[in-house]
Amino acid sequence: MIRRWRDYPLRNGIVWMGRYRIDRFLGMGSYGQAYACTDTGSGRTVLLKRNKPSKKEIGRLLLRRESRILRELRHPRIPKWIGYETRGRDEALIMELVEGDDLESRLMAQGRALTLREALCIAKELLRTLGYLHGAGFVHRDVRIPNVMAKDGAIYLIDYGLACRIGEQLPEPLRLGLNEPDPDMAAPGAAAGSDSWSAFKRKMRRPLPSSDLYGLGHLFLFIMYAGYEPEEGQAERSWEEELALPRPVVLFVRRLLELEEPGWQSADQCLQELDRLMAELQ
Template sequence: MVVLDKLRASWYDKKHHLALGDTIQNYTLIKQIGEGRYGKVYLGINDTTKVIIKQLKREAFLRSPEKIKFELETLKTIADLKDPRFPVYLGRFKLEYVRGFIFDFKEGDSIEYLLCHKKVRYHKPEIREFALQILDMLEVLHSKNIVHKDIRIPNLILHKGKLSLIDFGLARFIDNKRYKTELDFWYLGDFIIHLLYYVYDTAPKSLVDKPWYKQLDLTAQELYFLKRLMRVERKTHPKYETVAQIRNDLLSGEIF
Protein backbone atom coordinates (compact mmCIF):
# COMPACT_ATOMS: atom_id res chain seq x y z
CA MET A 1 0.00 0.00 0.00
CA VAL A 2 2.88 2.34 0.81
CA VAL A 3 4.45 1.60 -2.58
CA LEU A 4 1.15 2.29 -4.35
CA ASP A 5 0.74 5.59 -2.49
CA LYS A 6 4.24 6.61 -3.56
CA LEU A 7 3.47 5.76 -7.17
CA ARG A 8 0.29 7.82 -7.05
CA ALA A 9 2.12 10.71 -5.46
CA SER A 10 4.81 10.54 -8.15
CA TRP A 11 2.12 11.16 -10.80
CA TYR A 12 1.97 14.76 -9.59
CA ASP A 13 5.72 15.23 -10.08
CA LYS A 14 6.25 17.28 -13.26
CA LYS A 15 9.05 15.03 -14.45
CA HIS A 16 6.51 12.22 -14.85
CA HIS A 17 4.40 14.31 -17.24
CA LEU A 18 4.61 15.39 -20.81
CA ALA A 19 3.88 19.07 -21.39
CA LEU A 20 2.52 21.03 -24.32
CA GLY A 21 5.42 21.94 -26.58
CA ASP A 22 7.34 18.75 -25.80
CA THR A 23 8.53 16.70 -28.77
CA ILE A 24 8.07 12.94 -29.03
CA GLN A 25 9.65 11.30 -32.08
CA ASN A 26 9.47 14.55 -34.06
CA TYR A 27 5.86 15.22 -33.08
CA THR A 28 5.17 18.36 -31.05
CA LEU A 29 2.43 18.15 -28.43
CA ILE A 30 -0.08 20.93 -29.12
CA LYS A 31 -3.15 19.94 -27.11
CA GLN A 32 -4.29 17.59 -24.35
CA ILE A 33 -7.46 15.90 -25.56
CA GLY A 34 -8.23 13.42 -22.81
CA GLU A 35 -7.26 11.63 -19.62
CA GLY A 36 -8.23 8.16 -18.48
CA ARG A 37 -7.48 5.53 -15.91
CA TYR A 38 -4.11 4.66 -17.40
CA GLY A 39 -2.84 7.91 -18.81
CA LYS A 40 -3.20 11.18 -20.70
CA VAL A 41 -3.87 11.65 -24.39
CA TYR A 42 -2.34 14.43 -26.48
CA LEU A 43 -2.60 15.68 -30.03
CA GLY A 44 0.81 15.84 -31.69
CA ILE A 45 1.81 17.33 -35.03
CA ASN A 46 4.76 17.16 -37.41
CA ASP A 47 4.36 19.62 -40.29
CA THR A 48 0.83 18.68 -41.42
CA THR A 49 0.68 15.15 -39.97
CA LYS A 50 -1.39 14.75 -36.81
CA VAL A 51 -0.98 11.87 -34.37
CA ILE A 52 -2.34 10.80 -31.01
CA ILE A 53 0.22 10.42 -28.24
CA LYS A 54 -0.88 8.44 -25.21
CA GLN A 55 1.25 8.91 -22.11
CA LEU A 56 0.94 6.00 -19.68
CA LYS A 57 0.62 6.75 -16.01
CA ARG A 58 3.65 5.65 -14.04
CA GLU A 59 1.39 3.53 -11.84
CA ALA A 60 0.08 1.73 -14.92
CA PHE A 61 3.38 0.53 -16.34
CA LEU A 62 4.94 -0.26 -12.95
CA ARG A 63 1.96 -1.86 -11.22
CA SER A 64 0.03 -3.28 -14.19
CA PRO A 65 2.59 -4.24 -16.84
CA GLU A 66 0.45 -7.17 -17.95
CA LYS A 67 -2.37 -4.77 -18.88
CA ILE A 68 0.03 -2.67 -20.93
CA LYS A 69 1.27 -5.85 -22.60
CA PHE A 70 -2.30 -6.84 -23.49
CA GLU A 71 -2.98 -3.41 -24.95
CA LEU A 72 0.18 -3.52 -27.04
CA GLU A 73 -0.59 -7.00 -28.38
CA THR A 74 -4.13 -5.94 -29.21
CA LEU A 75 -2.95 -2.78 -30.97
CA LYS A 76 -0.52 -4.73 -33.12
CA THR A 77 -3.25 -7.21 -34.08
CA ILE A 78 -5.59 -4.36 -35.03
CA ALA A 79 -2.84 -2.59 -36.99
CA ASP A 80 -2.52 -5.67 -39.19
CA LEU A 81 -6.17 -5.24 -40.21
CA LYS A 82 -5.44 -1.88 -41.86
CA ASP A 83 -9.04 -0.92 -41.10
CA PRO A 84 -9.57 2.88 -40.95
CA ARG A 85 -12.26 2.45 -38.29
CA PHE A 86 -9.65 1.40 -35.71
CA PRO A 87 -6.51 3.11 -34.36
CA VAL A 88 -3.34 2.55 -36.37
CA TYR A 89 -0.49 1.81 -33.97
CA LEU A 90 2.58 3.77 -35.05
CA GLY A 91 4.97 2.82 -32.27
CA ARG A 92 5.86 3.41 -28.65
CA PHE A 93 8.27 5.67 -26.83
CA LYS A 94 10.28 5.33 -23.64
CA LEU A 95 11.89 8.28 -21.90
CA GLU A 96 13.53 8.36 -18.48
CA TYR A 97 10.26 9.00 -16.64
CA VAL A 98 7.61 8.76 -19.34
CA ARG A 99 6.37 5.96 -21.57
CA GLY A 100 3.57 5.67 -24.06
CA PHE A 101 2.14 4.85 -27.47
CA ILE A 102 1.66 6.75 -30.73
CA PHE A 103 -1.40 6.31 -32.97
CA ASP A 104 -2.79 7.86 -36.11
CA PHE A 105 -5.26 10.70 -35.69
CA LYS A 106 -8.94 10.11 -36.49
CA GLU A 107 -10.77 13.05 -38.05
CA GLY A 108 -14.10 13.94 -36.48
CA ASP A 109 -15.61 14.47 -33.04
CA SER A 110 -16.40 12.03 -30.28
CA ILE A 111 -20.06 11.28 -29.68
CA GLU A 112 -19.51 12.62 -26.17
CA TYR A 113 -18.34 15.98 -27.53
CA LEU A 114 -21.24 16.15 -29.97
CA LEU A 115 -23.78 15.40 -27.24
CA CYS A 116 -22.34 17.50 -24.43
CA HIS A 117 -20.79 20.47 -26.22
CA LYS A 118 -22.51 20.79 -29.58
CA LYS A 119 -25.84 19.68 -28.08
CA VAL A 120 -26.53 17.31 -30.98
CA ARG A 121 -29.41 14.91 -30.36
CA TYR A 122 -29.85 11.55 -32.03
CA HIS A 123 -33.23 9.94 -32.55
CA LYS A 124 -34.11 6.30 -33.00
CA PRO A 125 -33.32 5.94 -36.74
CA GLU A 126 -29.87 7.50 -36.21
CA ILE A 127 -29.23 5.42 -33.10
CA ARG A 128 -30.11 2.31 -35.07
CA GLU A 129 -27.60 3.26 -37.79
CA PHE A 130 -24.89 3.83 -35.17
CA ALA A 131 -25.66 0.45 -33.62
CA LEU A 132 -25.33 -1.27 -37.00
CA GLN A 133 -21.97 0.42 -37.59
CA ILE A 134 -20.75 -0.66 -34.16
CA LEU A 135 -21.87 -4.22 -34.86
CA ASP A 136 -19.86 -4.21 -38.09
CA MET A 137 -16.77 -3.21 -36.11
CA LEU A 138 -17.44 -5.78 -33.40
CA GLU A 139 -17.78 -8.49 -36.02
CA VAL A 140 -14.26 -7.69 -37.22
CA LEU A 141 -12.80 -7.54 -33.70
CA HIS A 142 -14.48 -10.74 -32.53
CA SER A 143 -13.24 -12.55 -35.63
CA LYS A 144 -9.73 -11.67 -34.40
CA ASN A 145 -10.61 -12.93 -30.92
CA ILE A 146 -10.67 -9.41 -29.44
CA VAL A 147 -13.27 -7.98 -27.07
CA HIS A 148 -13.15 -4.17 -26.72
CA LYS A 149 -14.87 -3.80 -23.33
CA ASP A 150 -15.18 -0.01 -23.49
CA ILE A 151 -17.70 0.99 -26.15
CA ARG A 152 -18.69 4.37 -24.74
CA ILE A 153 -19.49 7.81 -26.10
CA PRO A 154 -15.92 9.17 -25.57
CA ASN A 155 -14.49 6.28 -27.58
CA LEU A 156 -16.64 6.59 -30.69
CA ILE A 157 -15.53 9.19 -33.25
CA LEU A 158 -17.99 10.42 -35.88
CA HIS A 159 -16.77 11.82 -39.20
CA LYS A 160 -19.04 12.34 -42.20
CA GLY A 161 -21.59 9.90 -40.82
CA LYS A 162 -19.07 7.12 -40.18
CA LEU A 163 -17.96 5.88 -36.76
CA SER A 164 -14.48 4.91 -35.62
CA LEU A 165 -13.74 3.05 -32.39
CA ILE A 166 -10.73 4.10 -30.32
CA ASP A 167 -9.07 3.41 -26.94
CA PHE A 168 -8.24 -0.27 -26.67
CA GLY A 169 -6.78 0.09 -23.18
CA LEU A 170 -9.31 -2.35 -21.69
CA ALA A 171 -9.43 -4.71 -24.69
CA ARG A 172 -8.60 -8.35 -24.11
CA PHE A 173 -8.36 -11.54 -26.09
CA ILE A 174 -11.53 -13.61 -25.78
CA ASP A 175 -11.24 -16.61 -23.46
CA ASN A 176 -14.99 -17.38 -23.11
CA LYS A 177 -14.57 -17.27 -19.34
CA ARG A 178 -13.89 -13.80 -18.02
CA TYR A 179 -13.65 -12.13 -21.43
CA LYS A 180 -16.63 -12.92 -23.63
CA THR A 181 -18.27 -11.31 -26.65
CA GLU A 182 -21.36 -10.59 -24.54
CA LEU A 183 -19.35 -7.91 -22.72
CA ASP A 184 -19.33 -5.87 -25.92
CA PHE A 185 -23.03 -6.56 -26.43
CA TRP A 186 -23.73 -5.12 -22.97
CA TYR A 187 -21.73 -2.00 -23.84
CA LEU A 188 -23.66 -1.65 -27.10
CA GLY A 189 -26.91 -1.71 -25.15
CA ASP A 190 -25.57 0.83 -22.68
CA PHE A 191 -24.51 3.10 -25.57
CA ILE A 192 -27.98 2.93 -27.12
CA ILE A 193 -29.68 3.69 -23.79
CA HIS A 194 -27.29 6.59 -23.21
CA LEU A 195 -28.30 8.20 -26.52
CA LEU A 196 -31.99 7.57 -25.89
CA TYR A 197 -31.80 9.47 -22.60
CA TYR A 198 -30.54 12.58 -24.40
CA VAL A 199 -33.86 12.86 -26.26
CA TYR A 200 -35.88 11.66 -23.29
CA ASP A 201 -38.58 13.90 -21.83
CA THR A 202 -38.53 14.27 -18.07
CA ALA A 203 -40.25 11.34 -16.40
CA PRO A 204 -43.29 11.75 -14.18
CA LYS A 205 -42.36 11.89 -10.51
CA SER A 206 -43.66 8.36 -10.09
CA LEU A 207 -40.91 7.09 -12.45
CA VAL A 208 -37.93 9.18 -11.34
CA ASP A 209 -36.31 6.44 -9.27
CA LYS A 210 -37.24 3.63 -11.66
CA PRO A 211 -34.75 1.77 -13.92
CA TRP A 212 -34.26 2.71 -17.56
CA TYR A 213 -36.72 0.10 -18.81
CA LYS A 214 -39.47 1.77 -16.78
CA GLN A 215 -38.56 5.34 -17.77
CA LEU A 216 -37.78 5.27 -21.48
CA ASP A 217 -40.53 5.35 -24.09
CA LEU A 218 -39.88 2.02 -25.82
CA THR A 219 -42.00 -0.39 -27.80
CA ALA A 220 -42.34 -3.96 -26.54
CA GLN A 221 -39.89 -5.13 -29.22
CA GLU A 222 -37.33 -2.43 -28.35
CA LEU A 223 -37.62 -3.24 -24.67
CA TYR A 224 -37.13 -6.95 -25.29
CA PHE A 225 -34.12 -6.21 -27.52
CA LEU A 226 -32.37 -3.98 -24.99
CA LYS A 227 -33.07 -6.30 -22.07
CA ARG A 228 -31.38 -9.09 -23.99
CA LEU A 229 -28.33 -6.92 -24.62
CA MET A 230 -28.19 -5.71 -21.02
CA ARG A 231 -28.88 -9.14 -19.51
CA VAL A 232 -31.94 -7.94 -17.61
CA GLU A 233 -34.55 -10.52 -16.54
CA ARG A 234 -32.38 -13.31 -17.88
CA LYS A 235 -34.89 -16.11 -17.53
CA THR A 236 -37.25 -14.52 -20.03
CA HIS A 237 -34.68 -12.59 -22.10
CA PRO A 238 -32.02 -14.98 -23.47
CA LYS A 239 -28.64 -13.48 -24.24
CA TYR A 240 -27.46 -12.80 -27.76
CA GLU A 241 -24.81 -15.24 -28.92
CA THR A 242 -23.56 -13.50 -32.05
CA VAL A 243 -23.33 -10.16 -33.82
CA ALA A 244 -25.46 -11.62 -36.62
CA GLN A 245 -28.37 -12.25 -34.24
CA ILE A 246 -28.33 -8.65 -33.04
CA ARG A 247 -28.02 -7.28 -36.56
CA ASN A 248 -30.94 -9.38 -37.78
CA ASP A 249 -33.16 -7.99 -35.04
CA LEU A 250 -32.12 -4.41 -35.81
CA LEU A 251 -32.88 -4.96 -39.49
CA SER A 252 -36.26 -6.53 -38.79
CA GLY A 253 -38.01 -3.16 -39.00
CA GLU A 254 -39.50 -3.59 -35.52
CA ILE A 255 -36.71 -1.92 -33.51
CA PHE A 256 -36.03 1.83 -33.67
Protein backbone atom coordinates in the same frame (compact mmCIF):
# COMPACT_ATOMS: atom_id res chain seq x y z
CA MET B 1 0.35 16.55 -4.78
CA ILE B 2 3.36 14.50 -5.84
CA ARG B 3 1.15 12.25 -7.97
CA ARG B 4 -0.50 15.24 -9.66
CA TRP B 5 2.91 16.76 -10.34
CA ARG B 6 4.18 13.53 -11.91
CA ASP B 7 1.11 13.30 -14.11
CA TYR B 8 1.08 16.95 -15.18
CA PRO B 9 0.57 17.03 -18.96
CA LEU B 10 3.49 17.66 -21.30
CA ARG B 11 3.73 21.24 -22.55
CA ASN B 12 2.62 22.15 -26.05
CA GLY B 13 5.54 22.67 -28.38
CA ILE B 14 8.08 20.40 -26.74
CA VAL B 15 9.56 17.59 -28.86
CA TRP B 16 9.17 14.39 -26.89
CA MET B 17 11.55 11.47 -27.36
CA GLY B 18 13.37 13.63 -29.89
CA ARG B 19 10.67 13.15 -32.50
CA TYR B 20 7.09 13.95 -31.48
CA ARG B 21 6.15 17.61 -31.13
CA ILE B 22 3.28 18.01 -28.68
CA ASP B 23 0.53 20.02 -30.36
CA ARG B 24 -2.19 19.68 -27.73
CA PHE B 25 -3.22 17.61 -24.75
CA LEU B 26 -6.31 15.51 -25.50
CA GLY B 27 -7.07 14.02 -22.12
CA MET B 28 -6.07 11.75 -19.28
CA GLY B 29 -7.51 8.40 -18.29
CA SER B 30 -6.87 6.21 -15.30
CA TYR B 31 -3.62 4.83 -16.68
CA GLY B 32 -2.55 6.98 -19.64
CA GLN B 33 -2.37 10.42 -21.25
CA ALA B 34 -3.25 11.21 -24.86
CA TYR B 35 -1.77 13.94 -27.06
CA ALA B 36 -2.17 15.14 -30.63
CA CYS B 37 1.39 15.36 -31.98
CA THR B 38 3.34 16.03 -35.12
CA ASP B 39 5.79 13.32 -36.05
CA THR B 40 8.76 15.48 -37.04
CA GLY B 41 10.23 12.54 -38.97
CA SER B 42 7.28 12.07 -41.30
CA GLY B 43 5.35 15.32 -40.81
CA ARG B 44 2.11 13.46 -40.14
CA THR B 45 -0.25 14.20 -37.27
CA VAL B 46 -0.56 11.26 -34.86
CA LEU B 47 -1.99 10.37 -31.48
CA LEU B 48 0.60 9.68 -28.79
CA LYS B 49 -0.63 7.71 -25.80
CA ARG B 50 1.82 7.87 -22.92
CA ASN B 51 1.88 5.74 -19.80
CA LYS B 52 0.75 7.73 -16.77
CA PRO B 53 3.91 8.19 -14.64
CA SER B 54 2.18 7.75 -11.27
CA LYS B 55 0.84 4.32 -12.32
CA LYS B 56 4.37 3.03 -12.80
CA GLU B 57 4.59 -0.56 -14.07
CA ILE B 58 0.82 -1.15 -14.38
CA GLY B 59 0.58 1.76 -16.81
CA ARG B 60 3.40 0.37 -18.92
CA LEU B 61 1.92 -3.14 -18.91
CA LEU B 62 -1.43 -1.87 -20.13
CA LEU B 63 0.14 0.28 -22.83
CA ARG B 64 2.22 -2.62 -24.15
CA ARG B 65 -0.85 -4.87 -24.26
CA GLU B 66 -2.85 -2.25 -26.10
CA SER B 67 -0.04 -1.85 -28.61
CA ARG B 68 0.17 -5.60 -29.27
CA ILE B 69 -3.59 -5.82 -29.79
CA LEU B 70 -3.86 -2.79 -32.09
CA ARG B 71 -0.95 -4.07 -34.15
CA GLU B 72 -3.03 -7.14 -35.05
CA LEU B 73 -6.16 -5.19 -36.02
CA ARG B 74 -6.96 -3.81 -39.47
CA HIS B 75 -10.36 -2.15 -39.61
CA PRO B 76 -11.41 1.27 -40.95
CA ARG B 77 -13.24 2.14 -37.70
CA ILE B 78 -10.40 1.17 -35.36
CA PRO B 79 -7.41 3.53 -34.97
CA LYS B 80 -4.38 2.24 -36.91
CA TRP B 81 -1.26 1.19 -35.02
CA ILE B 82 1.80 3.19 -36.09
CA GLY B 83 4.54 2.38 -33.59
CA TYR B 84 5.76 2.02 -30.03
CA GLU B 85 8.49 4.13 -28.47
CA THR B 86 10.51 3.49 -25.31
CA ARG B 87 12.99 5.73 -23.56
CA GLY B 88 13.92 4.93 -19.99
CA ARG B 89 10.73 4.70 -17.96
CA ASP B 90 8.74 6.58 -20.57
CA GLU B 91 6.81 4.57 -23.11
CA ALA B 92 4.34 5.68 -25.76
CA LEU B 93 1.95 4.07 -28.21
CA ILE B 94 1.75 5.93 -31.53
CA MET B 95 -1.45 5.51 -33.49
CA GLU B 96 -3.77 7.16 -35.97
CA LEU B 97 -5.40 10.31 -34.65
CA VAL B 98 -9.16 10.18 -35.17
CA GLU B 99 -10.15 13.84 -35.36
CA GLY B 100 -13.76 14.06 -34.27
CA ASP B 101 -16.04 14.36 -31.27
CA ASP B 102 -16.61 11.67 -28.72
CA LEU B 103 -20.28 10.84 -28.69
CA GLU B 104 -20.83 12.05 -25.14
CA SER B 105 -19.43 15.52 -25.85
CA ARG B 106 -21.35 15.69 -29.11
CA LEU B 107 -24.65 14.95 -27.42
CA MET B 108 -24.00 17.54 -24.72
CA ALA B 109 -22.71 20.20 -27.12
CA GLN B 110 -25.58 19.86 -29.57
CA GLY B 111 -28.12 19.94 -26.80
CA ARG B 112 -30.47 17.76 -28.77
CA ALA B 113 -31.53 14.16 -28.65
CA LEU B 114 -30.78 11.74 -31.43
CA THR B 115 -33.75 10.11 -33.05
CA LEU B 116 -34.43 6.44 -32.50
CA ARG B 117 -33.22 5.68 -36.01
CA GLU B 118 -29.99 7.65 -35.50
CA ALA B 119 -29.32 5.73 -32.28
CA LEU B 120 -29.99 2.41 -34.01
CA CYS B 121 -27.63 3.39 -36.84
CA ILE B 122 -24.87 4.06 -34.31
CA ALA B 123 -25.52 0.65 -32.73
CA LYS B 124 -25.37 -0.91 -36.20
CA GLU B 125 -21.99 0.66 -36.99
CA LEU B 126 -20.59 -0.45 -33.65
CA LEU B 127 -21.86 -3.99 -34.18
CA ARG B 128 -19.95 -4.13 -37.47
CA THR B 129 -16.76 -3.12 -35.70
CA LEU B 130 -17.39 -5.51 -32.80
CA GLY B 131 -18.08 -8.34 -35.25
CA TYR B 132 -14.64 -7.78 -36.75
CA LEU B 133 -12.98 -7.44 -33.34
CA HIS B 134 -14.54 -10.64 -31.99
CA GLY B 135 -13.72 -12.46 -35.22
CA ALA B 136 -10.09 -11.45 -34.71
CA GLY B 137 -10.23 -13.07 -31.28
CA PHE B 138 -10.47 -10.02 -29.03
CA VAL B 139 -12.96 -8.36 -26.66
CA HIS B 140 -12.98 -4.59 -26.06
CA ARG B 141 -14.35 -4.76 -22.47
CA ASP B 142 -15.04 -1.01 -22.33
CA VAL B 143 -17.81 -0.22 -24.82
CA ARG B 144 -18.96 3.06 -23.33
CA ILE B 145 -20.08 6.40 -24.69
CA PRO B 146 -16.69 8.21 -24.17
CA ASN B 147 -15.00 5.54 -26.33
CA VAL B 148 -17.17 6.18 -29.37
CA MET B 149 -16.00 8.86 -31.80
CA ALA B 150 -17.97 10.47 -34.61
CA LYS B 151 -16.00 11.75 -37.62
CA ASP B 152 -17.52 12.81 -40.94
CA GLY B 153 -20.55 10.63 -40.34
CA ALA B 154 -18.47 7.57 -39.44
CA ILE B 155 -18.48 5.92 -36.01
CA TYR B 156 -15.17 4.78 -34.48
CA LEU B 157 -14.56 2.56 -31.46
CA ILE B 158 -11.42 3.74 -29.66
CA ASP B 159 -9.37 3.03 -26.51
CA TYR B 160 -8.30 -0.62 -26.40
CA GLY B 161 -6.50 -0.27 -23.07
CA LEU B 162 -8.72 -2.87 -21.37
CA ALA B 163 -9.06 -5.19 -24.37
CA CYS B 164 -8.00 -8.82 -24.12
CA ARG B 165 -8.22 -12.07 -26.02
CA ILE B 166 -11.51 -13.92 -25.84
CA GLY B 167 -11.44 -16.19 -22.80
CA GLU B 168 -8.16 -14.77 -21.49
CA GLN B 169 -7.51 -14.67 -17.78
CA LEU B 170 -5.41 -11.59 -17.06
CA PRO B 171 -2.02 -12.14 -15.40
CA GLU B 172 -2.34 -11.67 -11.66
CA PRO B 173 -0.16 -8.51 -11.45
CA LEU B 174 -2.32 -6.85 -14.09
CA ARG B 175 -5.59 -8.03 -12.57
CA LEU B 176 -4.56 -6.76 -9.15
CA GLY B 177 -3.35 -3.47 -10.62
CA LEU B 178 -6.74 -2.96 -12.26
CA ASN B 179 -8.47 -4.04 -9.04
CA GLU B 180 -10.39 -6.68 -10.98
CA PRO B 181 -11.73 -9.53 -8.86
CA ASP B 182 -10.59 -13.09 -9.45
CA PRO B 183 -13.29 -14.53 -11.75
CA ASP B 184 -12.92 -17.93 -10.10
CA MET B 185 -13.57 -16.54 -6.63
CA ALA B 186 -16.86 -14.69 -7.17
CA ALA B 187 -20.29 -15.77 -8.24
CA PRO B 188 -21.50 -14.31 -11.56
CA GLY B 189 -23.30 -11.04 -11.03
CA ALA B 190 -22.38 -10.81 -7.37
CA ALA B 191 -20.87 -7.77 -5.76
CA ALA B 192 -17.11 -8.04 -5.36
CA GLY B 193 -16.89 -8.20 -1.59
CA SER B 194 -15.29 -5.13 -0.08
CA ASP B 195 -14.28 -3.51 -3.38
CA SER B 196 -16.36 -1.19 -5.55
CA TRP B 197 -17.12 -3.71 -8.27
CA SER B 198 -20.78 -3.73 -9.19
CA ALA B 199 -22.57 -6.41 -11.16
CA PHE B 200 -22.60 -3.96 -14.08
CA LYS B 201 -18.83 -3.53 -14.13
CA ARG B 202 -18.27 -7.25 -13.64
CA LYS B 203 -20.32 -8.02 -16.74
CA MET B 204 -18.47 -5.36 -18.74
CA ARG B 205 -15.10 -6.90 -17.90
CA ARG B 206 -15.81 -10.52 -18.80
CA PRO B 207 -13.43 -11.77 -21.53
CA LEU B 208 -16.42 -12.71 -23.68
CA PRO B 209 -18.10 -11.12 -26.72
CA SER B 210 -21.30 -10.85 -24.69
CA SER B 211 -19.61 -8.27 -22.45
CA ASP B 212 -19.28 -5.89 -25.41
CA LEU B 213 -22.91 -6.45 -26.41
CA TYR B 214 -23.92 -5.76 -22.82
CA GLY B 215 -21.97 -2.49 -22.94
CA LEU B 216 -23.62 -1.62 -26.24
CA GLY B 217 -27.05 -2.02 -24.64
CA HIS B 218 -26.19 0.51 -21.93
CA LEU B 219 -24.64 2.84 -24.51
CA PHE B 220 -27.85 2.77 -26.57
CA LEU B 221 -29.92 3.64 -23.50
CA PHE B 222 -27.55 6.51 -22.66
CA ILE B 223 -28.14 7.96 -26.14
CA MET B 224 -31.89 7.65 -25.81
CA TYR B 225 -31.91 9.20 -22.33
CA ALA B 226 -30.07 12.28 -23.66
CA GLY B 227 -33.42 13.56 -24.86
CA TYR B 228 -35.55 12.37 -21.95
CA GLU B 229 -37.12 14.92 -19.63
CA PRO B 230 -39.29 13.54 -16.83
CA GLU B 231 -42.40 15.39 -15.87
CA GLU B 232 -42.09 17.47 -12.73
CA GLY B 233 -42.81 15.39 -9.63
CA GLN B 234 -42.87 12.15 -11.61
CA ALA B 235 -41.57 9.11 -9.75
CA GLU B 236 -38.61 7.28 -11.22
CA ARG B 237 -39.60 4.40 -13.46
CA SER B 238 -37.81 1.68 -15.42
CA TRP B 239 -36.19 2.56 -18.76
CA GLU B 240 -38.85 0.52 -20.55
CA GLU B 241 -41.56 2.79 -19.11
CA GLU B 242 -39.71 6.10 -19.39
CA LEU B 243 -38.39 5.82 -22.94
CA ALA B 244 -41.54 4.45 -24.59
CA LEU B 245 -39.59 2.57 -27.26
CA PRO B 246 -41.31 0.35 -29.82
CA ARG B 247 -41.77 -3.15 -28.44
CA PRO B 248 -39.34 -4.80 -30.94
CA VAL B 249 -36.64 -2.33 -29.86
CA VAL B 250 -37.32 -3.05 -26.19
CA LEU B 251 -36.88 -6.78 -26.79
CA PHE B 252 -33.72 -6.15 -28.79
CA VAL B 253 -32.19 -4.08 -25.98
CA ARG B 254 -33.33 -6.53 -23.30
CA ARG B 255 -31.38 -9.26 -25.08
CA LEU B 256 -28.31 -7.01 -25.22
CA LEU B 257 -28.63 -6.46 -21.46
CA GLU B 258 -29.18 -10.19 -20.85
CA LEU B 259 -32.64 -9.54 -19.45
CA GLU B 260 -34.28 -11.68 -22.10
CA GLU B 261 -33.48 -15.25 -23.09
CA PRO B 262 -31.80 -16.24 -25.25
CA GLY B 263 -29.09 -13.58 -25.25
CA TRP B 264 -27.21 -12.79 -28.44
CA GLN B 265 -24.62 -15.39 -29.39
CA SER B 266 -22.50 -13.05 -31.49
CA ALA B 267 -22.27 -9.49 -32.80
CA ASP B 268 -22.98 -10.79 -36.31
CA GLN B 269 -26.20 -12.49 -35.18
CA CYS B 270 -27.19 -9.32 -33.35
CA LEU B 271 -26.47 -7.23 -36.47
CA GLN B 272 -28.69 -9.44 -38.62
CA GLU B 273 -31.57 -8.98 -36.20
CA LEU B 274 -30.98 -5.22 -36.07
CA ASP B 275 -31.12 -5.00 -39.86
CA ARG B 276 -34.46 -6.82 -39.83
CA LEU B 277 -35.76 -4.65 -37.00
CA MET B 278 -34.80 -1.39 -38.75
CA ALA B 279 -36.48 -2.53 -41.96
CA GLU B 280 -39.69 -3.17 -40.03
CA LEU B 281 -39.57 0.30 -38.45
CA GLN B 282 -39.32 2.15 -41.78
